[in-house]
Amino acid sequence: MVAHILRLKLQLVANGLRRSAWQLVGLVVGAVYGLSVLAMLVIGMIALSVGDEDLRRSVPVLVGAVMVLAWWVVPLISFGVDSTLDPARFATFTVSRRSLLTGLALAGVIGVPGAMTAIASFSIGTVWWRDAPALLAGLVAAVVGLALAVVGSRATTTAALPIVGRRRVREAMAALAVLPLLLLGPLVGRFTSGVSVDADDLGPFSHLVAWTPFGAPWAIPGDVAAGDWGLAGGHALVALGSLAVVAVVWERALAYGLVHPAHSEASGKRRGLGWFDRLPPTPVGAVTARCLTYWARDPRYALAAAIVPVAPVVLWVLDRDGGALILAGPVAAFLLGWGISADVAYDGSAFWTHVIAPIRGTADRWGRVLAAGAIGLPTVVLFSVGFPLLTHRAAAVVPVLGASLGLLLTALGIASVVSAYVVYPVQQPGESPFQTRQGASTAALTSQLGGWFALLLASAPEVILAVVAVHTGSVALGLATLLVGVALGITFLLLGVRYGGRALERNGPVLLQRILAFT
Amino acid sequence: MTDTHPAPALQLDGLWRRFGAKIAVAGIDLVVPAGSFYGLVGPNGAGKTTTLSMATGLLVPDFGTVRVHGQDLWANPTQVKRLLGVLPDGVRLFDRLTGAQLITYAGLLHGLDRDTVAARTADLLRAMALEGDAQTLVVDYSAGMTKKVALACALVHAPKLLVLDEPFEAVDPVSAANIRDILTSYVASGGTVIVSSHVMDLVQRMCDHVAVIAGGHVLAAGTVDEVRGDASLEERFVELVGGRVTGEGLAWLRTSSD
Numbered sequence: 001m002v003a004h005i006l007r008l009k010l011q012l013v014a015n016g017l018r019r020s021a022w023q024l025v026g027l028v029v030g031a032v033y034g035l036s037v038l039a040m041l042v043i044g045m046i047a048l049s050v051g052d053e054d055l056r057r058s059v060p061v062l063v064g065a066v067m068v069l070a071w072w073v074v075p076l077i078s079f080g081v082d083s084t085l086d087p088a089r090f091a092t093f094t095v096s097r098r099s100l101l102t103g104l105a106l107a108g109v110i111g112v113p114g115a116m117t118a119i120a121s122f123s124i125g126t127v128w129w130r131d132a133p134a135l136l137a138g139l140v141a142a143v144v145g146l147a148l149a150v151v152g153s154r155a156t157t158t159a160a161l162p163i164v165g166r167r168r169v170r171e172a173m174a175a176l177a178v179l180p181l182l183l184l185g186p187l188v189g190r191f192t193s194g195v196s197v198d199a200d201d202l203g204p205f206s207h208l209v210a211w212t213p214f215g216a217p218w219a220i221p222g223d224v225a226a227g228d229w230g231l232a233g234g235h236a237l238v239a240l241g242s243l244a245v246v247a248v249v250w251e252r253a254l255a256y257g258l259v260h261p262a263h264s265e266a267s268g269k270r271r272g273l274g275w276f277d278r279l280p281p282t283p284v285g286a287v288t289a290r291c292l293t294y295w296a297r298d299p300r301y302a303l304a305a306a307i308v309p310v311a312p313v314v315l316w317v318l319d320r321d322g323g324a325l326i327l328a329g330p331v332a333a334f335l336l337g338w339g340i341s342a343d344v345a346y347d348g349s350a351f352w353t354h355v356i357a358p359i360r361g362t363a364d365r366w367g368r369v370l371a372a373g374a375i376g377l378p379t380v381v382l383f384s385v386g387f388p389l390l391t392h393r394a395a396a397v398v399p400v401l402g403a404s405l406g407l408l409l410t411a412l413g414i415a416s417v418v419s420a421y422v423v424y425p426v427q428q429p430g431e432s433p434f435q436t437r438q439g440a441s442t443a444a445l446t447s448q449l450g451g452w453f454a455l456l457l458a459s460a461p462e463v464i465l466a467v468v469a470v471h472t473g474s475v476a477l478g479l480a481t482l483l484v485g486v487a488l489g490i491t492f493l494l495l496g497v498r499y500g501g502r503a504l505e506r507n508g509p510v511l512l513q514r515i516l517a518f519t
Numbered sequence: 520m521t522d523t524h525p526a527p528a529l530q531l532d533g534l535w536r537r538f539g540a541k542i543a544v545a546g547i548d549l550v551v552p553a554g555s556f557y558g559l560v561g562p563n564g565a566g567k568t569t570t571l572s573m574a575t576g577l578l579v580p581d582f583g584t585v586r587v588h589g590q591d592l593w594a595n596p597t598q599v600k601r602l603l604g605v606l607p608d609g610v611r612l613f614d615r616l617t618g619a620q621l622i623t624y625a626g627l628l629h630g631l632d633r634d635t636v637a638a639r640t641a642d643l644l645r646a647m648a649l650e651g652d653a654q655t656l657v658v659d660y661s662a663g664m665t666k667k668v669a670l671a672c673a674l675v676h677a678p679k680l681l682v683l684d685e686p687f688e689a690v691d692p693v694s695a696a697n698i699r700d701i702l703t704s705y706v707a708s709g710g711t712v713i714v715s716s717h718v719m720d721l722v723q724r725m726c727d728h729v730a731v732i733a734g735g736h737v738l739a740a741g742t743v744d745e746v747r748g749d750a751s752l753e754e755r756f757v758e759l760v761g762g763r764v765t766g767e768g769l770a771w772l773r774t775s776s777d
Binding site for chain 2: 357513
């Protein structure tokens with residue numbers, strides 16, 4: 001039975017690759033990325049094995065602990081990393097729970113992350129290769145550590161399933177999980193410059209980590225090499241004990257999950273028709289109401305909206321003096337305006353509702369523009385006025401506002417045209433935002449780049465004017481920026497909606513067929 | 520009948536559609552008389568959904584014309600789509616809206632005014648037994664409830680021609696009976712309904728006309744009695760389409776063997 005499950009997993013990986021060439025490309029890209037990390041790790045361990053003895057005791061513990069911790073926590077946030085072998089799918093087969101557990105645990109090692117973790121485990125375990133007893137202990141510790149990572153990951157995901165299975169929780173976690181990742185890059189860049197690795201600091205910390213379930217197995221070979229058998233025994237006890245605990249937790253959770261399958265519960269009741277009651281009962285009003293409802297209820301839109309307040313934070317982190325903060329308005333204008341270029345793709349196959357409706361293409365375009373504008377306009381005005389004032393650059397308010405409004409309106413106009421011609425695969429509602437859809441065509445990429453280039457050209461007058469006005473502090477130039485920005489922006493918006501609407505009437509069925517082909 | 524025939528509700532002439540190397544629909548001609556209850560039957564992959572998609576403006580045909588009450592759909596889509604009510608199969612809905620919002624949305628997109636939409640939404644929710652879930656998000660609906668709310672969306676603007684792809688799939692028997700009543704009285708009042716299905720019994724009981732489609736061709740079309748002759752529709756269908764496996768079957772599948 002265990003062999004069956006393993007073969008099933010291998011077959012699933014192979015079939016996944018056969019299904020599309022793009023998936024293979026994705027795997028190769030992932031593998032290259034993973035391999036480069038792995039190579040660094042292995043080289044680091046080889047260097048350690050002939051290098052400083054203090055670091056040789058502390059670093060493997062920390063690296064191993066991070067690896068195990070990642071296995072436990074990352075699937076919880078990014079959930080459903082490996083639902084191909086969902087235990088619930090075995091519920092109707094007569095598989096003993098023991099062989100199901102063994103099979104699933106071993107199957108967890110198959111695949112790119114599993115294989116890489118296995119290699120990493122053994123490279124960490126064999127750091128003490130010059131000392132025979134320590135090498136032996138290291139090999140055993142590597143197996144225990146790997147098991148701890150894989151089984152622990154199964155235990156946390158299975159145990160959390162009843163909670164994470166609820167749509168609301170899942171979506172909220174998905175949206176929240178992306179935010180720290182966005183901040184990670186700039187933060188790391190900011191702080192690593194000032195921090196240097198000090199072996200004396202690592203020592204005590206690694207001693208502490210060695211007593212946690214994550215670090216314990218990796219500490220054993222070092223203890224053996226040092227001849228500290230008491231310490232080795234203690235760490236071994238923690239490691240094996242933890243493994244036993246997570247195995248039991250997994251087994252219990254699995255047993256519970258198999259008999260109590262997660263079911264989605266209905267969310268709270270609402271009253272009335274929301275935006276549909278408040279906006280005019282026309283096709284344009286209806287599309288606007290629908291889009292506004294989606295901005296609040298669809299995590300993909302909510303995420304796009306949530307990124308906007310992050311923009312000033314990133315700018316602030318990049319430039320602590322705050323000079324860059326006056327860019328917050330234009331950046332928000334670009335993000336919110338260009339956001340609707342993916343609107344039809346986000347509709348997914350539900351877009352058929354618009355295709356069969358006897359509406360003008362411009363009604364569809366206006367509805368989406370008005371909804372994005374209703375959110376974008378106040379945000380952009382607030383950012384463009386607020387941040388220059390906060391950084392004591394009141395003179396910059398008018399030109400920045402001009403550039404931002406111009407950018408927002410122009411981006412809305414150009415995005416209206418782009419999204420009438422091109423759809424590309426996006427996450428469907430309810431999918432994890434981490435699950436990047438493979439197969440974005442070169443056409444989609446060129447359309448985005450082309451759209452950005454057009455936006456750059458179309459908004460160049462007000463952007464250049466704004467730069468000059470901010471540098472010279474000229475009030476007249478500032479007013480000119482505002483005037484040009486609003487006038488040009490409105491012109492491009494009207495042109496974009498009209499042209500995009502006409503294109504949509506022609507292309508609607510074609511776009512729908514392309515969307516259907518993605519799924 | 521006089522010599523001034525009323526235009527058929529739907530007339531398909533020489534429809535072709537190819538997906539890559541596969542020809543899904545290979546020259547389909549079909550006349551659906553106004554006021555008929557028309558069943559479209561065929562095995563899986565016969566081209567039913569493709570045909571209906573082209574007949575409703577969801578898919579551009581490679582060749583051929585679609586006329587709805589005499590008007591060319593693909594020549595004048597915005598005008599002709601007013602006459603159509605469509606329930607496609609295998610597509611999503613705007614499922615982050617509540618049931619009531621979704622029906623309202625469909626109504627407003629078809630240009631109804633607020634009071635009409637509100638009244639019809641309430642009526643439809645009652646008829647589909649969805650009143651209790653009017654304020655629940657459609658994403659939290661069961662498969663059958665989703666089908667019913669999609670059907671309500673297709674009905675809200677009182678179309679002259681209803682095109683329903685697999686309308687009874689996953690719908691419980693009570694709701695299915697209610698929907699059949701709604702459709703029957705709609706036909707009695709002059710509307711035209713086309714349903715696709717692979718449940719022969721249902722089509723034989725419910726429809727007055729039927730077309731058998733397989734491999735992208737129409738194998739037989741006409742009134743149900745014409746098509747089935749002396750046999751039942753199911754027997755006639757199997758005879759037309761073929762593919763029955765006869766013989767011993769699964770001899771080992773006998774519980775009494777030991």
